Amino acid sequence: MALKHVEEYRDSEIAKKLIERIHETSTKDFKVMEVCGTHTMSIFKNGIRDVLPDTVSLISGPGCPVCVTAQKDICAFIDIARMENTIVTLFGDLMKVPGGDSTLMLERANGADVRIVYSALDSIKIAQENPDKKVVFLGVGFETTAPTIAASIQAASKMGLKNFFVYTAHKLVPPALEVLMNTEGVKIDGFLLPGHVLLISGTDEYVPFVEKYKIPTVVGGFEPVDILHAMLMMIQQFEEGKGTLENAYQRAVSAEGNVIAKNAMYDVFETSTAIWRGIGPIPESGLSINDKYKEFDASIALGLDVKEVDEPKGCACGAILTGLMSPPDCKLFKKVCTPINPIGPCMVSNEGTCAAFYKYHV
Amino acid sequence: MCLAIPSKIVEINEAGLGIIDVDGVKRDCSLLMIDSPQIGDYVIVHAGFALHKIDEVEAGKMLDTLREVAFYSQGLEPDKKE
Ligand code: SF4
Numbered sequence: 001m002a003l004k005h006v007e008e009y010r011d012s013e014i015a016k017k018l019i020e021r022i023h024e025t026s027t028k029d030f031k032v033m034e035v036c037g038t039h040t041m042s043i044f045k046n047g048i049r050d051v052l053p054d055t056v057s058l059i060s061g062p063g064c065p066v067c068v069t070a071q072k073d074i075c076a077f078i079d080i081a082r083m084e085n086t087i088v089t090l091f092g093d094l095m096k097v098p099g100g101d102s103t104l105m106l107e108r109a110n111g112a113d114v115r116i117v118y119s120a121l122d123s124i125k126i127a128q129e130n131p132d133k134k135v136v137f138l139g140v141g142f143e144t145t146a147p148t149i150a151a152s153i154q155a156a157s158k159m160g161l162k163n164f165f166v167y168t169a170h171k172l173v174p175p176a177l178e179v180l181m182n183t184e185g186v187k188i189d190g191f192l193l194p195g196h197v198l199l200i201s202g203t204d205e206y207v208p209f210v211e212k213y214k215i216p217t218v219v220g221g222f223e224p225v226d227i228l229h230a231m232l233m234m235i236q237q238f239e240e241g242k243g244t245l246e247n248a249y250q251r252a253v254s255a256e257g258n259v260i261a262k263n264a265m266y267d268v269f270e271t272s273t274a275i276w277r278g279i280g281p282i283p284e285s286g287l288s289i290n291d292k293y294k295e296f297d298a299s300i301a302l303g304l305d306v307k308e309v310d311e312p313k314g315c316a317c318g319a320i321l322t323g324l325m326s327p328p329d330c331k332l333f334k335k336v337c338t339p340i341n342p343i344g345p346c347m348v349s350n351e352g353t354c355a356a357f358y359k360y361h362v
Numbered sequence: 363m364c365l366a367i368p369s370k371i372v373e374i375n376e377a378g379l380g381i382i383d384v385d386g387v388k389r390d391c392s393l394l395m396i397d398s399p400q401i402g403d404y405v406i407v408h409a410g411f412a413l414h415k416i417d418e419v420e421a422g423k424m425l426d427t428l429r430e431v432a433f434y435s436q437g438l439e440p441d442k443k444e
Contacts, residue, residue: 004370018431122410145409148410148411250424251420259395260395263443
């Protein structure tokens with residue numbers, strides 16, 4: 001059975017034509033940042049880098065949730081896993097990120113109860129089944145993930161669950177774009193925005209940013225045709241000296257986004273300053289659990305003392321996430337740092353730029 | 363972490379939970395975050411929640427525009443692929 005809403009966007013005839021249009025249109029050097037790790041992976045997997053003209057260069061941005069998680073949060077995850085009577089639940093890609101001298105994978109091998117879940121709701125089930133244990137969900141992710149975590153906290157509250165907690169390291173995308181535009185040395189001519197983040201936030205949220213910086217900005221889906229279409233739109237804008245916000249992913253992204261999801265998110269969370277790996281603190285870019293739901297906040301309930309921790313020595317993830325460096329520029333890349341023995345999170349996550357370069361490139 | 367493949371709703375229960383089908387694989391999915399889900403709807407699912415219902419009309423229009431953009435400058439018929 002053909003996959004509906006997918007096959008059409010993998011059509012090689014349309015893709016070929018879009019590539020031709022891109023070659024016809026692009027005359028000036030254009031540096032575009034694909035903000036999100038899912039785009040990075042799709043671009044590599046579909047060989048899109050190889051078919052674009054030499055004028056177009058791609059930089060992978062800070063939109064891989066694991067990659068931007070601060071070292072202090074990773075260390076806190078490991079501390080939680082080491083606590084007595086505790087079950088840690090998480091999405092799988094956090095397992096191998098090194099924090100201090102350990103990873104969650106190692107902790108599990110040493111007897112910690114660490115369980116990969118598919119949805120935060122699974123953690124609730126685990127909490128119900130283990131009333132004498134504390135169940136702590138480790139939450140990382142952007143606007144796409146945060147509402148699902150919020151919904152699980154709302155559900156736990158409704159059920160009166162007393163043994164379910166969330167450690168939140170969730171982040172919002174727009175404040176990070178703002179920082180990128182103001183970082184010394186960073187030069188970006190256009191942004192490919194992640195469809196799945198905007199599916200929640202809606203395009204309206206990005207209007208102030210695009211109006212301020214007047215930079216070609218296009219929301220794209222994740223199939224090859226979606227990406228090429230968005231690229232073409234950005235390049236057309238750039239060539240015409242325009243800098244507006246366009247949507248190449250209308251089947252999923254609207255102006256207002258998913259209001260139900262946003263309401264859930266802001267019922268449970270409030271914005272706060274978050275530390276982004278390699279970038280540093282960004283005001284209003286994090287989501288903390290608000291007073292109404294604070295009994296579910298793992299940092300409070302477990303009395304965590306989360307201290308600043310240095311990032312791994314020699315790891316250039318920060319410079320890579322801001323487009324200042326490319327993975328092969330990192331001295332550790334492929335020599336010391338590999339997917340089997342990752343030094344930084346950009347090599348760990350499936351969506352990490354270093355992992356993508358390792359898998360598909362040099 | 364993002365699942366980009368739209369899934370079809372094949373079952374819905376009263377609690378707002380549903381079963382979705384992704385290319386023959388069935389999974390549980392919360393439908394609480396979308397408006398009036400119906401069996402047969404295509405939804406975008408992330409971390410166990412349907413987060414968007416695909417608007418068939420919009421999707422069709424967009425595809426037409428896309429074909430026009432792609433095939434236009436050589437004067438090819440945009441609907442050559444039908
Ligand atoms: S190759 Fe490894 S050490 Fe270098 S930046 Fe990437 S993750 Fe960090």
